[in-house]
Amino acid sequence: MTPEALPAEAPPSDASAPLVGIIMGSRSDWETMRHAAETLAALGVPHETRVVSAHRTPGRLYDYARAARGRGLRVIIAGAGGAAHLPGMAAAMTPLPVLGVPVESHALKGMDSLLSIVQMPGGIPVGTLAIGRAGAINAGLLAAAILALADPDLAARLDAWRAAQEAGVPEAPA
Ligand code: RP5
Structure with a gap:
């Protein structure tokens, strides 16, 4: 296929161009969301990180979500x-799969975050993960697994990551 024949929303050819967009409502979420970024980095998945608030920067969210697929993001x-x-608002404005990570809040320990994210109306899905660090790690792994469906090299790296995890679990507790 010649470059001219590529569809308008074809991904950039640059192998280092981000495939996963990690967005968060506040810089205070980074302590949790960095675990998603670190997981993707360990698997060699190009990604970007942005602070995008549904409430404080709604215009930024609109622009980000609307442009995401055209910029080559996949998840x-x-x-x-x-x-x-x-x-949920990001999912409403992009056809890309959106994985939601409930950040643990001070007041309600993240139950508010979880319920806000998980109870989407039928028609606009958000794949909701666990509250906090575990959810961020698993969001990274799930994003990698989605991309690995069409990327055998990444699938091999994901297999190796799992094998290393398994090998690192001791048989005895002490
Ligand atoms: C949400 O409000 C953010 O996602 C963050 O988890 C929470 C608190 O934000 P800050 O007041 O710490 O900026 O929008």
């Missing part, structure tokens, strides 16, 4: 806490 990981509308 969005969205983390937010409290009234956590970011993943």
